[in-house]
Amino acid sequence: MAKLTHQNQELVRQLDLRKQRHEQNIKEWAQSQEEERNVELENQSRGTASRRVPHLEREIDQMRRVMDKMRENVRKTNPVKDLVHKTDLPFVASINAHHLPPKFKMPPLDSYDGTRDPFDHIATFKTTMHLQGVPDEIICRAFPTTLKGPARVWFSKIPPNTVTSFEELSKLFVNNFIGGQRHKRSSSSLLTIEQGENESLRSFIMRFNKDALVVDEVDDKLLLVAFYKLMCGKVLVEKVRRFISIDCGASSDYLDEGTGIFYKSDSGFIDTGTNNDISPEYYSSMVSPNYVRQIKNLRSFSQGTKNCYTLKPEQGKSSNYLIRAFFFYGNYDNKNQPPKFDVYVGGNFWTTVGSSELYQLYPPWETFPDIIHVPLSDTIFVCLINTGSGIPFISALELRPLSKSIYPTNFGALSFGSRLDIGTSSHMGLIRYEDDVYDRLWLSRSTLLNWVPINTSSVINTQDSNDSYQLPAQVLRTAVQPPSGHNALTYVSSYGTNNPCNGDKYYVCFHFAEIAKPTQGKKREFIIDVEGGNYTSEPITLEYLKPLSICPQNGQPFEGHFSFSINATMESGLPPSSMQLSTIV
Known part of the structure; x- marks a missing residue:
């Protein structure tokens, strides 16, 4: 309002100056004309004739009439009243006639010129006005004082007597200046924030908080995930960024909460x-809730014998990759006949989907084989081959970069991995990312044979460990030990000749953590025996709550029937315990 008053005063001052200059000019011109007339009269008295006297009299009379009219117009003109009328021109009479509250004071706001977000300006203006409790009519009349430049010009062109409320005025305002609207940001955009090379942690966190404030419709869960990734450091975030995760048959990209x-x-x-959707009755038939969203749809390939996905990981060739496919039939075609087809990776046979003997660990029609693959080129092709036994399909395809120091092998790809989290209270559950930084799938098993499950709630620090396999702490906190009176954990595969663990070759890793603190004066020492003496380790002693992984034979495979035993040594005062198992054919 102060700004409006100042404009009115300036206009009055300019009009007064213009009026004074004009009256002065008229006065000087009239005086000169009067002097000229006197000269003419003097000449007449002397007998000199003048042909200009009638003409001059007519001009003087005309000028007097013009000057009188200008004086009358100036008396009738009220510049302040005209300016107020022009400002209120778009509003209906009820708004223009509403009295200004006695204690009303226009709050200081940055003037809007049409280049910024109109929604932000409207929201800020309404907030400040509502704090004063003023009615809608005053809000309407105060709004033009926050405009300048092109925005002020736009307001002056609104047709008179057309605006009946501030809501209506807001819609006109936003529709006209929508081009300046700020691009909306989703919560998932916070997951792309990365710490600069020379940026301090304090500066990074401040920048993260600043970006979080401008997110529209903040998802609290997503915000916590993003901040958790931030606090876990750049290593974890970098791993996620390098993941390739495809929800086959999905209509759009998304963040899995x-x-x-x-x-x-x-x-x-x-x-x-x-793209196809499975039958709804199969939504609850999967192994774990970790893949609920991915199994609801799939992609089928009725055309062509060979259909290939093209993967281009950032690390390129000669790196270690865990590739996992997920197949869930779910009677998507209403035929109730799961197909059988082959899958190839990098031109080499990987697996046959639909072979029930191969996947006895999992419920019918659901398989998720994985393979550890070292490509010879920067591009990896995963191909589904129609073998004439039904239409190939796939539910999800995932690629995870691995450290080159884990799962070393000298005989090609490692497929059909089975990772068992032994000693848990649950059965057939899955542990994966974020618990596992490599997103390996760990199948929960309470025990094998007559082993006794044990667990701990103590913290196992996997980050500071020299164990590059980085098992999830959740996996390491559960384990097994022999039953009372026994000093060995013995296992002989009994799944039949077609089980992956009984293939021509297999690769095995044992993972340990001492979660039962030895009593004073006693130690736990054991050796690992695979295939009845085909491999025997050196005596092993564990440190309390410190992980240890052992993959025998330095990458060389075992052959034949899979069996092992973990035996306490003669010097050990305690039986072996705390074991987890990974087997890969």
């Missing part, structure tokens, strides 16, 4: 195939 992993649709990875 359960894992914090971005899943992409098939677009950009394959051009063939069609």
